[in-house]
Amino acid sequence: MRNLILFLHLAAAIFWMGGMAFTVLALRPVLHAALEPALRLPIMVRVLGRFFAVVAASIAVLLPSGLWMFSQSGMNATPPGWHAMATLGALMMLVFGHIFFSPYRRLKLAVAALDWPEAGRRMGQITLLVKINLGLGWLAIAAVMLWR
Numbered sequence: 001m002r003n004l005i006l007f008l009h010l011a012a013a014i015f016w017m018g019g020m021a022f023t024v025l026a027l028r029p030v031l032h033a034a035l036e037p038a039l040r041l042p043i044m045v046r047v048l049g050r051f052f053a054v055v056a057a058s059i060a061v062l063l064p065s066g067l068w069m070f071s072q073s074g075m076n077a078t079p080p081g082w083h084a085m086a087t088l089g090a091l092m093m094l095v096f097g098h099i100f101f102s103p104y105r106r107l108k109l110a111v112a113a114l115d116w117p118e119a120g121r122r123m124g125q126i127t128l129l130v131k132i133n134l135g136l137g138w139l140a141i142a143a144v145m146l147w148r
Contacts, residue, residue: 048107066086079147081144107122
């Protein structure tokens with residue numbers, strides 16, 4: 001059972017981290033270079049909408065699987081890296097919640113209103129926050145792997 005839970009936990013983390021890396025390091029820069037805002041920003045709204053559903057599903061797997069693994073090991077018996085990973089993961093979830101309910105919501109409204117400067121500002125906020133979350137994710141991985 002432990003291996004299945006660990007697999008699900010890792011798969012959810014890989015989907016989230018990989019999606020962030022692809023979106024901000026590959027997709028967005030190419031679209032930004034190739035398309036005008038009126039074409040690029042509606043595409044990004046749709047891409048992010050689908051990706052955010054993946055993130056929500058990942059969180060729905062990460063939280064219970066992480067809590068289950070902690071409960072099986074005992075909070076005091078777990079390595080410090082686990083605690084750091086859990087803290088960073090919780091912070092990532094909060095950052096995602098902020099992205100989804102604030103700049104992403106405003107991005108959708110700006111795109112619907114054809115307000116390209118505002119939509120561009122909101123996309124810039126989202127990009128920065130996703131890059132921060134990607135960095136936090138790498139720190140979480142480093143913590144759990146190196147801080148034993």
